[in-house]
Every structure is written in structure tokens, then in C-alpha cells.
């Protein structure tokens with residue numbers, strides 16, 4: 401998931417032997433072979449993957465913030481425990497993904513530095529605020545749900561380390577989705593105030609969740625190349641449609657209204673038809689003008705700055721230990 | 732001295748057992764609440780995840796202990812009723828656990844001093860006459876050993892890292908040391924629990940804690956702060972100002988929407 405702002409560099413025009421290599425590379429992909437870190441790969445493929453994986457990793461890390469916002473206020477000890485475990489899982493996802501990116505020759509520190517100076521993208525969804533407890537349920541249900549739609553196909557991505565990371569991550573995301581839905585079930589079956597809380601959260605998260613799949617196919621420039629490389633297997637609109645088809649009946653089961661007056665079931669296609677998405681909001685959030693862009697980056701920077709002396713201390717201590725081990729060996 | 736080796740003695744009162752288990756449960760709960768707030772804000776991703784793990788372990792211990800306290804009390808209060816519907820004066824956690832996180836040095840020093848106490852206490856409690864309490868302690872021991880390795884490992888790295896980390900860690904120790912006496916000084920309840928074979932012998936815990944913490948301080952090249960008088964008795968409900976704020980945040984939802992389930 402979380403790769404909506406992707407803009408893949410175009411493959412460079414290449415001399416003849418380079419072209420042969422490209423053809424062989426494409427033939428391997430067409431044969432569904434996995435590309436591994438030591439294999440030759442076109443520079444554009446490498447760069448596209450680095451950007452996509454880094455963006456995904458950053459999204460996991462920034463995504464810890466809106467949900468972490470409710471750890472101290474979770475309404476029962478069981479919910480608190482599940483939420484801590486979830487936020488921690490997301491951090492773990494960030495870790496596997498940074499490791500997958502490192503197999504492409506870029507250090508985690510470099511990627512994090514790009515995030516902190518505001519040059520790297522992360523999913524726009526995490527720039528929305530978590531205002532009530534129902535937001536925690538809704539994020540699990542919709543945001544993790546959308547993540548699963550996006551990520552299941554990535555388990556078959558052509559790049560081996562990324563595909564393997566996704567297999568592990570997808571298992572946990574579906575767990576998160578179920579836990580989120582379970583919070584919603586409890587709220588929807590609770591008091592009038594709890595039901596109102598659940599409806600309000602759905603109202604606020606529905607459209608941003610649809611935007612998680614990225615621009616409509618007609619405006620998405622780089623889908624074709626990524627599909628040829630099997631970095632992407634379905635278009636943004638295809639995935640969005642799947643998500644809507646899966647989610648609307650879940651909302652109905654909860655007795656909640658999807659905040660789209662034009663939403664209707666189309667008998668002939670067997671799909672839901674949805675109203676227009678406000679892409680101006682999406683672009684504003686991507687540009688940094690979402691409700692919480694500043695707060696999210698500020699929190700990441702503050703943690704990084706506050707941790708500087710700690711990381712320096714750990715490095716200094718490790719250096720002292722290494723030096724005394726060398727001395728012991730020399731003596 | 733192992734409580735199991737003692738001769739037969741008078742059984743502990745329900746009130747005593749309830750209060751004693753609350754001390755343990757509340758100390759874990761409040762520490763978990765502090766650590767949970769840090770998740771996503773740690774000095775590096777690895778530490779974030781480790782502190783998250785520790786928070787989860789402590790919360791798990793707290794839930795078992797509070798549920799046990801509720802059963803002992805026998806008035807129908809479950810873990811959530813005890814966690815969310817008591818005011819500060821009814822909490823029985825050690826005041827050290829409620830101290831806020833200033834910088835990472837304060838977090839590590841607080842955890843380290845508490846982890847050493849919890850590890851030694853649970854080691855003893857694993858042989859408690861109270862089978863349920865003994866089972867909880869037994870199960871928690873593995874977690875407590877890992878918590879101590881983590882916090883003591885960081886104490887050493889910070890104490891023996893850079894000049895800045897050393898200075899910050901000294902300051903944190905200076906600030907938090909005064910809360911350690913409460914961990915180690917037995918009051919009448921601790922003494923009664925030891926006599927009836929439920930709780931550990933306080934002198935033993937003090938001695939083992941001193942040994943453990945002194946070794947870590949020495950390895951970290953840190954001086955042990957001077958003894959200070961302490962007016963806080965969190966375990967008897969006399970807390971610092973911090974606990975009220977912590978509870979206001981933690982208890983907000985069940986207080987604002989009473990009587991519903993979540």
C-alpha cells in the first residue's frame with residue numbers, strides 16, 4: 401500500500417548490449433522469476449522499487465503516530481494491549497521494509513533523512529487526525545483493509561525481498577483489519593453515543609481511504625511500466641473498486657451509512673458505483689496541506705533530534721568496547 | 732529465605748491480600764501506561780519496538796494481577812473496573828512508576844530501578860504460598876529478565892557512552908533515586924505478607940536489589956546517589972502530582988461514557 405504518489409523514472413534509452421540485457425531481464429519477469437538483490441536489474445527498476453519501498457516504510461513509521469495517539473486513552477486494558485501490539489507491528493513493518501530497500505543499495509539512514517527533510521512521500525492517509533476512539537476502529541477496518549487490497553498483489557511482486565516482506569506484513573495487516581472491525585462492531589452495537597461516534601469516524605475516513613489507492617487510472621502516469629515490471633499487478637482504480645465492493649456490505653452490517661449519496665449497486669457489472677472523489681483534497685494533502693502533515697513530520701523530527709545523543713552514546717560505547725577487545729587481543 | 736520453607740502460619744486477611752496484589756498490579760499498569768505513551772517517539776526504531784514490547788509485557792502482568800485482586804476482593808470488580816474507576820488515592824503503585832519521561836535517560840533509569848525490584852520480587856513470589864500469585868510471577872519472570880537486560884544494558888551504554896549521555900544519566904539518577912527507598916523499605920503490610928508466606932522477605936529483596944543495581948552502576952561508571960528522605964508512599968496511596976494527570980488521561984473514556992462496553 402501507501403504508494404500512491406509514485407512517479408517512476410522512465411527507462412533510459414540504451415545501447416545494443418544494454419538492450420539485450422533489458423530484454424533478458426524482461427523475459428525473466430515475464431516468466432514470473434523473482435529478481436534477487438545480486439541479479440542485474442535496470443537502474444530505473446531499482447530506483448522505482450527504492451522509491452516505492454521507502455514510501456511504504458515511511459508510511460508504516462508515520463502511521464504509528466495517529467494510532468499511537470490513543471494508546472494512553474484506550475478504553476479497556478484489552479483494547480490498550482491490542483493497540484500497543486498493533487502500533488508495534490507497524491514499526492516492525494517499517495523495519496522489514498527498510499531492510500528490503502537496503503538490499504537495493506540504499507541505507508536506512510539515508511531514507512530516513514529524506515523523510516525528515518520533507519523530500520520523501522508517505523501515505524496521505526496518516527495526515528488525518530484521530531479525534532475519537534472510533535477512529536482507531538475505523539483505521540483498522542478501512543486503512544488496514546485498503547492496505548491489504550494493495551499489498552496482497554505485492555506478495556507476488558517481481559522483486560524477491562519486497563515480495564517476501566509483504567507476505568509477512570499481509571498476515572499482520574489482516575489481523576489488524578479484523579481487530580479494527582471488531583471495535584466498530586462493539587461501537588455499532590453500543591449506546592447511541594457510541595454509534596454516533598462510529599458514524600462520525602466513517603464519515604471522516606471514507607473518502608481519504610478511497611484516496612489511498614492513488615489517482616484515477618486516467619491520471620496515473622506510471623502504472624504501465626510498473627505493471628510490465630510486475631511491481632504493480634492491478635491499476636489504482638481496479639484496487640479501489642475491489643475495496644469498495646468488499647467494504648460497503650461491511651458498513652451495512654454495522655448499520656452505518658457510507659457518506660456517498662451517489663453510491664449504488666450496479667446489477668449489470670456486479671460492482672458498486674461511487675460518486676466523484678475530490679482529488680483537489682488529495683493533492684493538497686500530498687503537497688503538505690493536509691490537517692496533520694506538519695504535526696506528523698514535526699513528531700518524527702522531534703523523536704530523531706531527541707534521540708541523537710542516545711545514538712551517539714551507543715556508538716561511543718560500542719567503539720570503546722571494540723577498542724578494548726582489540727587491546728585485549730594485541731596484549 | 733523461601734516463603735515455602737516457613738512453618739504453618741495464620742492465613743492473610745482478604746484486605747491484606749487485595750492490597751498486596753494491587754501494589755504489584757498497579758505498579759506494572761502505571762509503568763506500562765508511561766511506556767505506551769512513548770511508542771513511536773523513541774530514539775531509534777529498535778528502541779521503539781523494544782519499549783513497546785516491555786509495555787505490552789507489563790500490561791499483560793497488570794491485567795493478570797488486577798484480575799486476581801478483583802477475585803480476592805470478591806466484590807465483582809474486574810481488571811477494567813480497578814484500572815479505570817479508582818481515583819489516585821486508591822492506587823497502590825510505587826511512586827517511581829508514575830514519574831514522567833523527561834529524556835531517554837530518565838526512562839532508562841526509572842525502568843532499570845523498577846526492573847531490578849520487580850525481577851527480585853517475582854523471583855521470590857514464584858515460591859509464594861498463594862498459588863495464583865506464584866503462577867503469575869513464574870510466568871512473568873522470563874519477561875522481567877529481558878526487561879532488566881534491556882534497561883541495564885542501556886544504563887551501561889548511556890553511563891559509559893559520551894560526556895553528554897553520562898551527565899544526563901547522572902541527572903536522571905539524582906532525580907529518581909529518592910523514590911527507590913519505597914521499593915525496599917517494608918511497611919507493616921509487606922511484613923505481614925512475608926510472615927504468612929505470600930510475600931518475599933523484605934530484607935532479602937533489598938539485599939539482592941542492592942547487589943544487582945550496584946553492579947550495573949559500577950559497569951556504567953555511575954556514582955550511587957546519596958540516600959534521601961522520601962515523603963511518598965505510593966503503595967499506601969500517597970502519590971506525587973503526576974499520577975492524577977496520568978489517570979485523567981487513561982480513564983477519560985470510561986468516565987465520560989459510564990456503563991458501556993468497548
Ligand SMILES: [Fe+2]
Pocket residue numbers: 460489490493569573
Ligand atoms: Fe503495516
Ligand SMILES: [Fe+2]
Pocket residue numbers: 490544572573576
Ligand atoms: Fe496495520
